[in-house]
Amino acid sequence: MIEMIELVIDLLLAFCVVLTAAIVYTKDLLLAIVLAGAEGVLVATVFYLLLAPDIALVQVAAGVGISTAFFIVGLRKIGRREE
Amino acid sequence: MVIATTGQLPYILVAIMASICIYAVLFKSNLFKKMLAIFLLTDAVNLLFIIQGYRLGNAIPPIIPPGMDPSEFASIAVDPLAHYFVVTAVVIGLAEVATLTALIIYTYRHYGTIETKKIKELRG
Amino acid sequence: MNGWRGSIFGVLFVVLMSSILIYAFLGYPELGFVRPLGEFYLFNTYNFENQDWWSASPNAVTGLLWDYRGYDTLYETMVFYVGIAAVAMFFEGHAKLKKTGGMTVIVRATARLVFVFTLTSAFAITIFSIKTPGGGFQGGSIMAIAYIAIIVALSKGFLPEMNIDLETAHIAKIVGLALITGLTIVPVIYSLASGSVAYAMQNQPKAWAPFGYPTFLGLTSLSGGLIIPIQLGEMVHVGMGFTIMFLLLTMREKED
């Protein structure tokens, strides 16, 4: 018997896998960063659903907010496209 | 022959995610892409930890509500140890990102590119 | 490797690697199994009857962070310090911040208000981390966001008005670290001075190691021994660290 939460988590994780593949596949680094941010949000959602509020907080503050800012600051100094 | 059950589906998805990241670090040529992949690899392992610390049913976060008996709390809350590992690893992941970003920016300044195929000063 | 050959190789690699990992996971318990060590922490973290084993923190994760596995977290903080050092080492050595004038009074006042508000919430998240989700790192990140928002929304020149400078930020960061390290060393010094058994990073007294930071009477629900001061130190360290990183990374841009 599958519980509802399991189904939701499996769906979210599958979406994470797709996003990871897209990040690896795309040639546009800015798009990759945006997708990585989206994946960070998904991961934070999974953390929240799995009853880890501490980590959801860390993930939103650090894993999504500050790291994305970092990536963008870095990207502004290097080329945007991958060859 | 053992066949995975639906309860093991999260493990399988995380395993695929980690494999994609390892592939990208090893074989993609863009340094920035490699860094993103390392960051996502940490995320995948974090998910693995949290999945292993979860409890089904009417579980609660690992914060004891006022007045609850410790033994009751221990039987319904989720695993704090897994949460601890993830908090630590997220911070460490940020430190990795900071280090690699600084290095990548400097590489770009020196070489004008961040494609490993084109940076060939050293023979390795 | 490019084109379709690269893609096929990639798919093959991923399939191979993930099947190896999945093979390992087949014997693992299904979702929803809590291991006994986790239950041990849950049972003991705020258990008045068993004070030899408690961390006096209702939030078990906070108890793990700075008591049960505090020595781990100390070095996690140092790893973060290395991350700051990376940016500081590569991008340091440039002009000091200049004050920018010309902002209207209303903008300044609003910015100050928002800033104070964010900082307060950072402090709250840090101090109440014993009872609610949160902690030094989370509080520090929010504190950094307060500063970064000023950098992004107004300008870097606004920071000196908040009495923050690169040098001050470095000093504040080091003070935070010194607080954490000092509280780690105190039991060691105590042990050397008194000859009794005490271990580095020890927080609560135990039957086999009698040293303990005083837990404040009457405030038992808030007391976690050294957890709160350490969390404050970590908050300052993390918040200042992020501020330094962003200042340095954006400062260089205009000179290039």
Place this chain on the structure above:
Amino acid sequence: MSPLLIQAPILAMLLTLLGSFLCVLFGMFMGRRAVELLSGVLTAATILLSSLALINVYLLEGPYVYYMGGWPPPVGIPYVIDRFSAPLSLAVSVIFFATMVYSVRYLEKDRDVKWYYSLRFLMQTGMYGLLFTGDMFHIFIMLELMGLSAILLVPFRKEVKASVEAGIKYGIYDILAISIYYLSTAMIFGMFGSMTIAEISAKLGGYVSPFSGGMFADPSALPVIVALIVWSFAIGAAIVPQHFWLPDAHSMAPSSISAILSGLLVQVNIAVLARILFDGFAAGSHPGGAVGLQLLVILGVASSLVGAAFMLVQSDIKRLIAYSTITNLGLITIGLGVGTSLGVSAAYLHIINHAFVKASLFMIAGVFIHATGSREIGALRGISKALPGTSLLYTLGTLAAIGFPPLSMFWSKLLLLLSVLSAGGVYPYLVLPMVVSIVFESIAQIRLLAIIYSGEKRAVNCHPSLPVILSIGIMISIIVVTGLMPNMLFEFGRLAAEDLLNVSGYADLVLKSLNYAAP
């Protein structure tokens, strides 16, 4: 036991921790002399404290466990100070002190040294932690601390193009290695429900812990975990398929850092791997752990051959020494992979001897490069007439490196060959590749010596100053003196191997030496 003896190794660690940020504070307000003085005093203090720990472990009380925060093992982090970790920690202290004295003059032309000393301190802290710790997750954090500081120190001279390239290359692969290790810790957590190394081996033998229970997953998955761990440490220690970052990183770093990277960092990786495989996965008795040993032997043979072959074609003195490191690491992994008591003690001795030899070679190479202004081997022609003292030291170091009889590395190489010969199965055939690699290495090193002693006297830019010569002299004299006392060396190796291979003894020491009332 006196508290000072118990606290000594931890105090050394905390002193380096204090030094790391006090350096920055001093550098901001008092200038570089204050930073150098502080680091000198603190590193000297760590030598004293590590010697105290060594004396305590060998002569007074024997191995003991330090309980971080006062918590017994599966709950908290144990630090195991035994006869395997204590001598290595003393080696770490001594080499860090010598390179500290060396860097005062070596880095005189570099502008800002506060981050240099700060990161060096953190690297030292990480090494102590890795050697002592008995907890899988703590190893992850310490690897990260040691690795990230090393990654930043490689491109310390950031204006040099190639050093930044070496840094990013090393950075990407080392951090990948640590992330893979992190993946394996998650799998260990799922399988054993605990991160304590001693509990892993005990649970494989059927032990049920009062804190963390038994095992929670089928041990048939163990080879995958072991393979992941060996893979991650093979990247970190530059075993052959992943060795390509090492020659770049070790040759482009400042020489004082190359000495540490080549002499200590990779060896510490190997030592931790040995600790995990033997004491954690019970590699001697459990089939899951034995997979790791077989992998080590295969990779070690490849490593020693490839490293030695590449040594023959190098034209850059630091790259030559770096490839020699790969060769010797291959020999060490063969010794560990054989897994007998003799093999492990030989590998252990080789780790210590190689640390001193390789560190001193890199330090002298730094002097040569400063003097000639070039890294090419050809530029060294005639240097022996210009710098006779330094050349003599270099000759002693090289003779030790190729295993010339009375010097220290001769004994460990001899023991390695003997251990392979005395092991059963196909292992005796391994002597052939080992001898081939040793011969190749000797040819390359002797060719370099011949160049140094040939030719007319050449002009040099500068002569090495007294502290530089003194620091190198300390290292070379340690090599000579330990080489003259082989019995003492063998005794150290035997006891270290005894502590490492006695799995049940290790588990008892960690899990049962604290008296507490069960919760």
